[in-house]
Amino acid sequence: xxIIEVNNLTKSYGKTNALKxxxxxxxxxxxxxxxxxxxxxxxxxxxILAGFIKPTSGEVSVFSENPFDNLFVSSQSILVDxxxxxxxxxxxxxxxxxxxxxxxxxxxxxxxxxxxxxxFDPNQHHDKLSxxxxxxxxxxxxLASRCPLTIFDEPTIGMxxxxxxxxxxALLKDYLAxxxxxxxxxxxxxxxxxxxxxxxxxxxxxxxxxxxxxELKSYAVGLKGPADLVxxxxxxxxxxxxxxxxxxxLYVVLENDFSAESLEEMKRSGIELSSVSSSDVCVYLTSTSxxxxxxxxxxxxxx
Amino acid sequence: xxxxTEGSKPIYIQIAEWIExxxxxxxxxxxxxxxxxxxLAEMFNINPATAAKGLNILADEDILFKKRGLGMFVSPEAKxxxxxxxxxxxxxxxxxxxxxxxxxxxxxxxxxIQMIEQANQKGDEEGT
Numbered sequence: 001x002x003i004i005e006v007n008n009l010t011k012s013y014g015k016t017n018a019l020k021x022x023x024x025x026x027x028x029x030x031x032x033x034x035x036x037x038x039x040x041x042x043x044x045x046x047x048i049l050a051g052f053i054k055p056t057s058g059e060v061s062v063f064s065e066n067p068f069d070n071l072f073v074s075s076q077s078i079l080v081d082x083x084x085x086x087x088x089x090x091x092x093x094x095x096x097x098x099x100x101x102x103x104x105x106x107x108x109x110x111x112x113x114x115x116x117x118x119x120f121d122p123n124q125h126h127d128k129l130s131x132x133x134x135x136x137x138x139x140x141x142x143l144a145s146r147c148p149l150t151i152f153d154e155p156t157i158g159m160x161x162x163x164x165x166x167x168x169x170a171l172l173k174d175y176l177a178x179x180x181x182x183x184x185x186x187x188x189x190x191x192x193x194x195x196x197x198x199x200x201x202x203x204x205x206x207x208x209x210x211x212x213x214x215e216l217k218s219y220a221v222g223l224k225g226p227a228d229l230v231x232x233x234x235x236x237x238x239x240x241x242x243x244x245x246x247x248x249x250l251y252v253v254l255e256n257d258f259s260a261e262s263l264e265e266m267k268r269s270g271i272e273l274s275s276v277s278s279s280d281v282c283v284y285l286t287s288t289s290x291x292x293x294x295x296x297x298x299x300x301x302x303x
Numbered sequence: 304x305x306x307x308t309e310g311s312k313p314i315y316i317q318i319a320e321w322i323e324x325x326x327x328x329x330x331x332x333x334x335x336x337x338x339x340x341x342x343l344a345e346m347f348n349i350n351p352a353t354a355a356k357g358l359n360i361l362a363d364e365d366i367l368f369k370k371r372g373l374g375m376f377v378s379p380e381a382k383x384x385x386x387x388x389x390x391x392x393x394x395x396x397x398x399x400x401x402x403x404x405x406x407x408x409x410x411x412x413x414x415x416i417q418m419i420e421q422a423n424q425k426g427d428e429e430g431t
Binding site for chain 1: 313314315341344345348349350351352353356399403
């Protein structure tokens with residue numbers, strides 16, 4: 001069953017289109033990673049799914065309803081990000097109490113245990129917390145609300161590495177015990193990919209690809225070896241990245257639709273094959289300009 | 304339990320290989336139930352769908368078999384299948400790599416075989 005259906009979704013701010021004819025659907029009880037470069041439209045899309053902003057055109061349905069200004073969708077979903085507006089007059093413990101009144105599946109025990117584990121002071125106020133502590137508190141809300149649709153938009157901003165690891169582990173454990181539909185956006189695919197079932201890659205406001213994370217890992221292959229040989233194999237293929245390694249050695253990243261025999265033949269001819277990490281695949285697929293950062297400096301280099 | 308997340312091997316293959324090794328070691332006996340996808344997910348800190356993919360590979364290769372509603376069990380021919388598979392795939396690939404490296408270094412076939420014999424004898428001594 002699809003929890004989310006998005007068809008030709010467009011969102012414009014003035015003359016710029018943040019989302020352009022975006023279409024995808026999300027199945028129930030999957031953890032999906034939302035990946036994209038800065039400004040790709042991830043946050044706009046997640047805010048539309050949560051019902052916070054109205055699309056310019058296109059169709060969005062969440063639990064078969066239009067999410068905008070919809071109390072049912074609000075009660076069944078939560079969007080955790082670093083701009084969560086929480087009342088400044090309430091203490092942290094009062095915030096937890098209020099959340100428990102709103103979310104019917106609220107897990108009091110989990111909230112309290114995480115609260116203690118991360119050493120929060122019940123009398124503190126949300127606006128006085130440090131960046132990392134604020135993010136940590138917000139993720140407690142996200143986990144304990146146990147919403148059928150739980151959305152985390154860059155939830156780990158400001159967290160140190162130990163807390164990030166704890167959060168991902170807590171997310172997985174609670175998901176195993178209580179499966180639900182989770183969307184998790186992050187700039188660090190390598191940190192979250194093991195948790196994910198699917199990846200939705202957004203580029204320039206549109207869906208670039210949507211596939212199981214295991215397929216993404218074998219999407220591309222790296223070839224390193226004598227330049228003429230490597231060039232021969234890259235002919236007629238989409239070259240995701242290439243780099244000269246010395247005068248006669250070349251490294252290229254190609255889409256991996258080679259047969260096992262071809263790969264064997266490459267190896268025998270002296271080409272070194274390497275896997276390309278999922279996060280590198282995403283970076284290559286969404287690179288906006290030809291070439292790389294080196295090209296910015298190219299005319300300054302002394303020859 | 305740690306997985307090599309940087310490595311070239313997909314996580315689900317690593318899960319399948321971990322179970323294979325447990326079977327070869329005798330930690331899972333024939334007809335015994337292996338860990339569920341949820342237990343594996345918890346142990347290795349991975350998505351349960353990835354764990355399920357690893358289990359399904361082994362079921363496709365007749366190393367495990369499914370009992371509806373009960374889980375996955377070690378099939379009677381599991382060890383045999385694993386040995387056959389690893390010989391045909393892993394060992395063959397390793398030998399190919401050794402041969403290729405030997406060619407680069409102009410090591411003769413005779414010398415290479417001697418090296419293998421030496422390593423094998425050393426392994427025997429350590430084993431006893």
